[in-house]
Structures are given as C-alpha cells and as structure tokens.
Amino acid sequence: MQITSQTFKANTVKALADVDLQRALRHVEKGFIGKRQKAADALPEFEALRDSAMAIKQHTLKHLDLYIDAYVEKVEASGGKVHFAEDADHARRIFLDIARRRKAKTVTKGKTMISEEIGLNKFLEQNGITPVETDLGEYIIQLRDEHPSHIIAPAVHINRDQVEADFRKFHVDLDPERDLTKPETLLSEARQILRQKYGEADIGVTGANFLIAETGTSVIVTNEGNGDLTQLLGKCHVVLASLEKIVPTLEDTAQILRVLARSATGQEMSVYTTLSTGPKRAEDRDGPEEYHVILLDNGRSNMLGTEFEDMLRCIRCGACMNHCPVYHAVGGHSYGWVYPGPMGAVLTPSLIGVDKAGHLPNASTFCGRCEAVCPMRIPLPKMMRHWREKEFESHLQPTAARFGLGVWAFFARRPKLYRSAVSFAMPALKLLGGRKRRLRSLPLAGGWTKWRDLPAPEGRTFMQAYAQSGHADGGRS
Amino acid sequence: MTANGQESGVSARLKETSGHRPTVALFVTCLVDLFRPSVGFASIKLLEDAGCRVVVPSNQTCCGQPAYNSGDRQDTRAIARQVIETFEGYDYVVAPSGSCGSTLKKHYPELFADDPVWADRATQFSAKVHELVSFLTDVMGVTAVDAKLATTVTYHDSCSGLRELGVREQPRKLLRSVEGLTIKELPEADVCCGFGGTFCVKYPDVSNAIVGKKAKHVESTGAEILLAGDLGCLMNMDGKLKREKIGVEVRHVAEVLAGMTDKPPIGGKL
Numbered sequence: 101m102q103i104t105s106q107t108f109k110a111n112t113v114k115a116l117a118d119v120d121l122q123r124a125l126r127h128v129e130k131g132f133i134g135k136r137q138k139a140a141d142a143l144p145e146f147e148a149l150r151d152s153a154m155a156i157k158q159h160t161l162k163h164l165d166l167y168i169d170a171y172v173e174k175v176e177a178s179g180g181k182v183h184f185a186e187d188a189d190h191a192r193r194i195f196l197d198i199a200r201r202r203k204a205k206t207v208t209k210g211k212t213m214i215s216e217e218i219g220l221n222k223f224l225e226q227n228g229i230t231p232v233e234t235d236l237g238e239y240i241i242q243l244r245d246e247h248p249s250h251i252i253a254p255a256v257h258i259n260r261d262q263v264e265a266d267f268r269k270f271h272v273d274l275d276p277e278r279d280l281t282k283p284e285t286l287l288s289e290a291r292q293i294l295r296q297k298y299g300e301a302d303i304g305v306t307g308a309n310f311l312i313a314e315t316g317t318s319v320i321v322t323n324e325g326n327g328d329l330t331q332l333l334g335k336c337h338v339v340l341a342s343l344e345k346i347v348p349t350l351e352d353t354a355q356i357l358r359v360l361a362r363s364a365t366g367q368e369m370s371v372y373t374t375l376s377t378g379p380k381r382a383e384d385r386d387g388p389e390e391y392h393v394i395l396l397d398n399g400r401s402n403m404l405g406t407e408f409e410d411m412l413r414c415i416r417c418g419a420c421m422n423h424c425p426v427y428h429a430v431g432g433h434s435y436g437w438v439y440p441g442p443m444g445a446v447l448t449p450s451l452i453g454v455d456k457a458g459h460l461p462n463a464s465t466f467c468g469r470c471e472a473v474c475p476m477r478i479p480l481p482k483m484m485r486h487w488r489e490k491e492f493e494s495h496l497q498p499t500a501a502r503f504g505l506g507v508w509a510f511f512a513r514r515p516k517l518y519r520s521a522v523s524f525a526m527p528a529l530k531l532l533g534g535r536k537r538r539l540r541s542l543p544l545a546g547g548w549t550k551w552r553d554l555p556a557p558e559g560r561t562f563m564q565a566y567a568q569s570g571h572a573d574g575g576r577s
Numbered sequence: 578m579t580a581n582g583q584e585s586g587v588s589a590r591l592k593e594t595s596g597h598r599p600t601v602a603l604f605v606t607c608l609v610d611l612f613r614p615s616v617g618f619a620s621i622k623l624l625e626d627a628g629c630r631v632v633v634p635s636n637q638t639c640c641g642q643p644a645y646n647s648g649d650r651q652d653t654r655a656i657a658r659q660v661i662e663t664f665e666g667y668d669y670v671v672a673p674s675g676s677c678g679s680t681l682k683k684h685y686p687e688l689f690a691d692d693p694v695w696a697d698r699a700t701q702f703s704a705k706v707h708e709l710v711s712f713l714t715d716v717m718g719v720t721a722v723d724a725k726l727a728t729t730v731t732y733h734d735s736c737s738g739l740r741e742l743g744v745r746e747q748p749r750k751l752l753r754s755v756e757g758l759t760i761k762e763l764p765e766a767d768v769c770c771g772f773g774g775t776f777c778v779k780y781p782d783v784s785n786a787i788v789g790k791k792a793k794h795v796e797s798t799g800a801e802i803l804l805a806g807d808l809g810c811l812m813n814m815d816g817k818l819k820r821e822k823i824g825v826e827v828r829h830v831a832e833v834l835a836g837m838t839d840k841p842p843i844g845g846k847l
Contacts, residue, residue, distance in 0.1 A: 116783070429783050463783065465736070467740070469767075492647060497648070512641070538815075548816070550785070555816060556845075558614050563610055
C-alpha cells in the first residue's frame with residue numbers, strides 16, 4: 101500500500117475535519133476501554149498473567165532461532181511447508197508460486213495484517229486472482245477499497261449507515277426494499293454473500309495469532325468463525341505470519357490467550373480459537389489438501405538485540421490504540437501505513453524506516469496509557485523516545501526545532517546565564533499579557549496560540565521573587 | 578541551611594514534638610519558576626507546615642525533559658548531572674509537578690543505566706525525589722491542610738504523576754480537608770489533556786482536539802476552579818478554556834492546599 105506517514109500532519113488535519121470519522125471514533129473511546137477494564141477487574145490474576153505472558157515472549161525472542169527451527173521441523177512432519185520470506189516482495193512471490201501451481205482463481209481470506217503489510221490484495225488482482233475478505237470488517241473495507249484503520253476492528257472508522265449504503269450499492273441482486281437498519285441484518289447479509297465463496301475458493305488465507313513450536317500448529321482467534329471456514333473449506337491453506345508469532349508450547353499459547361481477548365475486546369476468550377496443524381490427513385474427512393506457512397521477516401530480525409526488541413512481544417490486541425488520545429482524535433488512517441496507534445508509532449519506523457515514519461513516534465504526548473494497558477508491558481513511550489533519539493542523531497528533525505532546542509539547552513546548562521535571560525523575558529511577557537493576563541498570539545508561538553491563549557507569567561520569576569523576599573541562597577554552585 | 582528564618586505555627590509545633598526536621602530541596606520546575614511563582618511559594622508553605630526545612634538551590638533551571646523527549650540524550654545527561662550534583666545532598670527533593678518529578682525519579686536512573694560513574698548516583702538520587710502532594714501525604718504523613726476555600730473544584734490527573742508515580746488519591750484526600758471546598762469529579766480525569774510538552778506545538782491541531790474534549794468535560798462538572806498538579810497541563814487547559822470562553826478558573830492544586838488563592842488565577846479571569 102502507498103505509505104502516507106510522511107504527511108501525517110496533513111492526514112490529521114483531514115481526519116479532524118471528517119465528521120463521519122469523528123462520529124465513528126467516539127465508539128472506540130466509549131466501547132473498548134470500559135470492557136477491557138471490566139474484564140481485567142474480573143480476573144484477580146490478570147496482572148500476574150501479564151507478567152507471565154511477557155516472560156514467555158521475552159524468552160522466545162531470546163531463543164527465536166531455536167524455536168523457529170523446532171517449529172519448521174514440526175510443520176514439515178505434519179505434511180505442511182514453511183517458506184521464509186525476507187521482505188514483502190519475497191512473500192508475494194512465494195504466494196504467487198503457490199497460487200499459480202494450484203491454478204487459483206479465487207482466494208478467501210481470514211483477517212491478517214501481514215496481508216496488508218505485503219499488499220497482497222492488490223498484487224493478487226494484478227495477477228488475475230480474486231481475493232475475497234471474509235471478516236466482516238475487512239469485507240466492508242474491501243468493498244470501499246480502503247485499508248483497515250485498526251488492527252482488530254478494521255472498519256472502526258465507518259458508521260453503520262455508511263455500511264448500509266455500501267451494501268445497497270454492491271449487493272444489487274438482493275431486494276432493494278430489505279431492512280438493513282440493525283447491525284445484525286448487515287452481518288447476516290454479509291454472511292449470506294460470503295458463504296457461497298468459501299467452497300469456491302482455491303486457496304484460503306489466514307493470519308496467525310500464534311505459531312506453536314512444540315506442535316507446528318498455527319492458531320487464529322476470531323469472533324465470526326470466518327477464519328475456520330476460510331482455512332477448512334479452501335483446498336489449500338496458506339498461513340501468513342511474521343516470525344515473532346512463534347511461541348514455544350501449547351501451554352504458553354493458553355497463557356497468552358488469557359490476556360489477549362481481555363485486553364482487546366474485554367471478552368474472556370474470542371468466540372473462536374482455531375488451531376490448525378498441517379493439511380488433511382488420510383483419515384480426516386475434510387480439510388485442505390495443502391498447508392503452507394509464509395513466515396515473514398520484513399525487518400523484524402533487525403530489531404532483535406536492539407532497543408526495539410521488546411516491540412516484538414506485541415500480540416496485536418489493539419489495547420494501546422484503544423486507549424490512545426491521539427488515535428481517538430485522528431483515527432488509524434492518519435498514521436499512513438498498516439499499523440496505527442502507539443504500537444504503529446514504534447513498529448512502523450522499524451519496518452519502513454524512520455525517514456518515512458518519523459512523525460509517528462513524535463506524535464505522542466507520552467501520556468503512558470498505552471503502556472499501562474499493554475498486556476505484554478511493552479514500554480511504548482520509551483521506544484518512541486528511542487526513535488526520537490535516532491532522528492536526533494541523524495538530524496532528521498526540522499532545523500528550526502533543533503536550533504530552538506539547542507539554544508534552550510545552552511541556557512539550561514548554565515543556570516546563571518539562564519537566570520539573567522529569563523529575568524528580563526518574563527516581566528516583558530507579563531506586560532504583553534496586559535490586564536487580561538493572557539496572550540491571544542505571540543510571535544514564534546503560533547503552535548500554542550493557534551487554538552489556545554497563552555497564560556501570561558506573573559512577572560518576576562520564582563527565583564527572583566524568592567531571593568528578593570530575603571531568603572538565603574541554598575545553592576551550592 | 579534553612580530557607581527562611583520565620584516558621585509557621587504548624588511547623589513550629591511539629592518541631593517541638595519531633596526532634597528531626599528533614600531538609601527538603603525544592604525543585605521549582607522551569608514552568609513554575611517562569612510562569613507561576615505562586616506555586617513555588619505555596620509549595621514552601623505546605624512543606625514547612627508539614628515540618629520540613631525547605632531549601633531552594635539557586636543552581637537549577639529545568640529537569641531536561643524538553644531535550645529528553647526530543648531525543649537529545651547528550652544535553653539531557655548534562656542537565657541531569659547538574660541537577661543530581663545540586664540536589665543529592667539533601668534529605669528529600671520535592672517538585673510541584675508529577676512530570677518533572679517523574680523525570681528525576683524514574684528517568685534519570687534509566688538515562689545513566691549504562692554509565693559506570695553515574696548509574697548508582699542517579700539511582701540513589703532518585704530515591705529521594707518526590708512529587709509535592711504525594712510527598713506530603715505518603716512521606717510526611719499529612720492528612721489535612723490548614724486552608725479554607727468556599728467553592729467547587731474539579732481535579733485533572735496529570736499523566737506522569739498518575740501513571741508513573743501513582744499520584745491519584747493523595748491530592749483528593751488533602752483537598753477534602755480544605756474547609757468549605759466541594760470536589761466534583763471530572764469525567765475522564767485520567768485522560769491526557771493533550772499538552773505533552775513540545776507535542777502541543779509540534780502537532781497543534783491534534784493537541785487542540787484532545788484539549789477541546791478536556792475543556793468540555795471540565796465545563797460539564799460545573800466547577801468554579803480546575804485544579805491539577807502540573808503547570809504544563811494547567812496552562813494548556815487554561816489556554817483552551819479561555820479561548821472557548823469557558824469561565825472556569827485554573828489553579829495549581831498546591832495553591833488551594835496552601836490557602837494561597839489571593840493571586841489571580843492562571844491566565845487571569847474571563
């Protein structure tokens with residue numbers, strides 16, 4: 101997909117003016133937060149589970165090479181095949197090889213963010229293969245020719261009445277008088293359309309929430325059951341997953357599952373948790389004839405052993421964006437690539453380069469709510485700060501900002517000089533504030549005064565006032 | 578080393594009853610120093626009332642957060658070393674800000690984690706650092722303040738204080754002891770106000786959307802005064818309230834707790 105992270109600022113201006121989007125975003129704020137809190141409160145061991153889930157991933161990442169080897173061995177023992185894909189292009193080519201060999205015309209797809217990351221749909225269309233999204237949100241997005249704006253609720257930026265309009269526009273064979281006022285009627289209509297597609301599909305594509313090294317199993321969690329139909333009714337099951345999805349054992353998977361849905365939607369478990377191991381065996385009544393796993397790196401192995409390794413613990417629950425005031429304000433598309441919100445602000449620069457995604461780690465107030473709810477306790481603000489450090493080191497920030505910071509730091513490091521500078525500046529600023537004690541505009545402070553007044557200072561600085569009120573100097577300079 | 582020869586009645590009483598008076602070095606914070614000296618004086622009063630000797634080292638400017646959050650580690654370290662050298666000799670270091678307090682307490686040790694000379698020093702220093710209100714309640718055992726104010730206030734939980742230092746109940750507890758004061762809880766009090774240091778000027782439109790929601794919540798409480806423990810957030814919220822012509826006054830929580838509300842509020846009155 102086209103990257104627009106570079107124009108983050110312009111994207112946000114557009115998003116803030118989009119009435120439909122702003123209406124939809126209110127649901128994120130109202131919906132997810134309370135549900136997660138309720139689920140967390142209802143489970144006494146929730147915090148302990150977070151620790152344990154984090155420890156599992158930390159351990160796995162430290163020994164990722166060994167667990168990948170073990171995983172591949174098990175997948176192959178079960179009759180499946182693992183393909184390593186270095187980058188997006190490589191992954192697409194692997195997929196096309198499989199599709200061509202199977203003479204595939206139609207591909208059904210369960211929800212997978214890796215498919216977005218490698219731009220699979222457009223690529224398939226260019227190669228004469230029809231991709232059909234089977235997750236309701238993804239299906240809506242596909243009809244609208246958009247991209248997901250949230251990693252677990254891809255169509256969260258769209259309102260119900262917009263979906264109704266889309267369905268009426270695209271499902272032209274259905275009765276135009278039909279009632280589509282309730283969300284359930286929309287769901288059942290989509291289901292009715294999609295049911296026909298599963299059986300016709302030559303390939304069923306799913307993502308993976310976990311890849312289990314112990315058994316060679318891929319695991320998906322869904323609420324609609326579309327993933328199961330996609331992978332079972334297609335003749336060939338292709339799993340698209342990135343390499344940090346590996347966990348050592350089934351038991352580990354069960355542990356992490358206990359924090360995943362609670363953090364994401366506030367459910368104890370997602371409605372469907374589906375495990376698949378290899379293709380159909382001789383004694384099985386049904387199942388895919390072939391089973392492939394395309395294991396995508398796309399920059400992740402470069403994160404191992406760096407200050408960004410912790411990011412690979414992410415289990416894509418979406419809690420960070422659900423709790424992010426910036427995401428609530430501007431939505432997922434503003435971030436300009438596949439992964440939005442705080443996790444995107446850390447991951448995107450790692451995957452597409454900080455030169456392109458430099459805004460994202462800067463567009464955070466560091467309010468820390470993301471880290472507070474991350475089931476994997478990923479220190480997201482800290483890692484966004486690391487990206488800012490990288491930008492600073494490579495002189496990627498705007499010259500004016502860098503110059504301003506330099507001047508400020510020069511004074512901040514020299515208290516005496518600083519004192520004399522501010523002892524003139526503050527009374528002057530007070531005068532500018534006048535009787536109202538605030539300023540509506542101030543040169544070089546347009547970023548502040550565009551939308552808010554600037555409270556004027558009281559006049560003398562505290563240090564001046566304190567010294568003049570006869571206090572002894574406690575300094576040791 | 579006392580900052581002031583005069584002592585308030587409460588601290589004098591405390592001195593009689595307990596032998597030891599800890600020496601607190603006040604980390605004024607740059608915004609209080611520049612924009613709101615009243616908060617510094619209110620902090621001194623509260624600390625002295627709690628039985629502390631207060632010292633204000635003159636060799637201080639800022640905690641370094643603007644550099645730290647802009648990715649400039651080198652300048653941040655230089656500023657941090659200066660702060661540590663200036664403040665490490667006192668019993669406690671107290672800041673009327675959760676954000677600056679957290680920088681000193683939580684981030685300095687991280688900043689020097691791989692520095693063989695400064696790592697231990699930063700850690701020992703950080704153990705002495707506290708945010709003002711939580712220091713009063715949690716360290717000095719203050720349960721009530723000697724202040725009166727017949728009005729209705731609402732309280733915003735600033736992010737760093739809340740999530741990094743666990744400041745939540747402490748200011749509410751002390752506010753409840755202010756005679757005549759009614760507290761109305763702010764809806765979504767724990768959600769960021771959109772200040773975020775340089776964020777608010779780098780992304781003014783996004784910041785505005787966030788503080789716009791906050792201003793509406795503040796207005797919805799019907800409170801006369803909005804309080805918080807961080808001047809950055811207060812200036813941001815005040816600026817938005819004034820621009821939106823919402824007539825809620827804005828003050829630092831220390832001003833009310835110290836009974837020092839004679840000065841005009843932040844940004845004046847509408």
